[in-house]
Amino acid sequence: MVDSRLLLQAALALGPLFPPEGEIERLNSARSRAAAQLESMGRQLDVLGRSDDAAIFEAHAHLMNDPGLLGPMEAAIQAEGLSAEAAVAKVTFEIEDQFLGSTSSMLHDKAMDVIDIGQRLVRCLRGSDEVAAVEGKVIIAESLTPSELVRAVHHGVVAVVTENCGPK
Secondary structure, three states: OEOOOHHHHHHOOOOOOOOHHHHHHHHHHHHHHHHHHHHHHHHHHHHOOOHHHHHHHHHHHHHOOOHHHHHHHHHHHHHHOOOHHHHHHHHHHHHHHHHHHOOOHHHHHHHHHHHHHHHHHHHHHHOOOOOOOOOOOEEEEOOOOHHHHHHHHHOOOOEEEEOOOOOO
């Protein structure tokens, strides 16, 4: 079973490798790699005629440059001495909580996008860009992030079973 939050939960426990300036540099480097990955996937899907799927990755790529996302991460590194991974996880969960606490159903739907972006940043920080091959497999999960679902569809997953189609 897949749990979309496990990677981020584990990241909360990681201590810093460098002083705050070095952790911020790692964060910015990961952000650049993540944005490049997302832009590349968006272009590939566009070429395949999957513009709706491509739009998910393009929107995520734009968020990689959003000061409203990165500013709090940098502040958590500087003020709290967190590792880049822990800062990403902390801010990701805080934004997810804000979205889930909103009365807007649109923001509820976007909570999984926030988790998705946080996961990608942590994977880039750890040097593991993607998840295991899924061709010919059945995925059973509480929920999937948007990019997990698109990746599954385009990489030969036989079936997807989820408890719900978004955050609870």
